Amino acid sequence: MGMEQRVLTLADQPATESLARSLAAASRPGDVILLAGPLGAGKSCFARAFIRAIAADPALEVPSPSFTLVQTYPTDPPITHADLWRLNGDSDLIELGLDFSDRMIYLIEWPDRLGDAAPRTALHIALAWRGAESRTALVRGPASLLGRLLPG
Ligand SMILES: Nc1ncnc2c1ncn2[C@@H]1O[C@H](COP(=O)(O)OP(=O)(O)O)[C@@H](O)[C@H]1O
Ligand SMILES: [Mg+2]
Numbered sequence: 001m002g003m004e005q006r007v008l009t010l011a012d013q014p015a016t017e018s019l020a021r022s023l024a025a026a027s028r029p030g031d032v033i034l035l036a037g038p039l040g041a042g043k044s045c046f047a048r049a050f051i052r053a054i055a056a057d058p059a060l061e062v063p064s065p066s067f068t069l070v071q072t073y074p075t076d077p078p079i080t081h082a083d084l085w086r087l088n089g090d091s092d093l094i095e096l097g098l099d100f101s102d103r104m105i106y107l108i109e110w111p112d113r114l115g116d117a118a119p120r121t122a123l124h125i126a127l128a129w130r131g132a133e134s135r136t137a138l139v140r141g142p143a144s145l146l147g148r149l150l151p152g
Contacts (some may be wrong), residue, residue, distance in 0.1 A: 001120070004141040006150060012133045014044045019137065023123075026149045027054070029077040030102035032119050034111035037127035042135050043109040046125070047081050048120035050107060054079055070096045072104075079105045084113035093117050123149060 010016045021035070031049075034041040048062040054075045065071040066083045069091075073079045080097055093099070093114070100106065100119050109117055123141040128137055139150060 002143040003140060004143040004146045005138060006146065008137040008139060009130070010042070010127075010135040010137055013042070013045060016045055016127075016135060016137075020046045021053040023149050024050045024053035026151070027105055028148075029105060030100075031057055031145070031149075032100060032106040032108070032122040034114075034118060034122050034124045035107060035109045035127070036124065037135075038129070041127035041129060043061035043127060044083070046127070047107045047109065049080050051075070051081060054105070072096065072097060077103060077105055079107060082106070082108045084108065084110040087113045123147065 008019065010019060035046060037043055044064045051062050051073055052058050052060045053121070054077070055073065062081070063071070064083055065081055066085055069084065069087060070080060070082045073081070082096070082098060096118070098106070100110075108114065111124070121142055123139065123145055126138040126140075128136045128138070139146065
């Protein structure tokens with residue numbers, strides 16, 4: 001499986017939201033998007049814009065699931081948004097709903113907590129600070145997936 005990577009500059013929050021919306025438009029059930037980066041990098045901001053785009057509801061409430069760990073949205077396709085920051089080592093990922101069904105889209109913050117359970121076909125997005133508003137997104141994944149989600 002050939003891997004590819006792309007580096008994007010996200011000048012401000014609308015740029016992050018616009019990236020999320022274009023990935024949402026090209027996404028399919030079974031896609032897994034891992035969102036890495038430090039606190040405040042924009043992981044939840046990305047997830048919120050992505051979920052609102054799939055829901056076709058720009059005002060949909062999308063809280064950060066840092067206490068519930070997992071939040072599933074009955075969209076079409078359904079989306080599971082997870083924030084694994086507080087995951088205990090022995091928590092059962094399947095019990096949390098992270099069974100990586102091919103009928104669901106997964107958006108996962110703090111994906112390093114998945115360890116070996118992270119699907120090899122996932123798209124990795126690592127967000128890093130460049131300044132108060134600006135972020136770098138390092139996007140990495142199978143060439144076929146990158147080609148579909150980020151054409152051009
Ligand atoms: N380019 C940007 N992309 C995303 N968020 C940004 C950007 N610039 C500033 N922000 C701000 O950074 C914060 C990101 O918060 P959040 O998405 O909750 O981060 P995380 O989930 O990574 O901890 C928000 O307050 C948002 O307004
Ligand atoms: Mg977050």
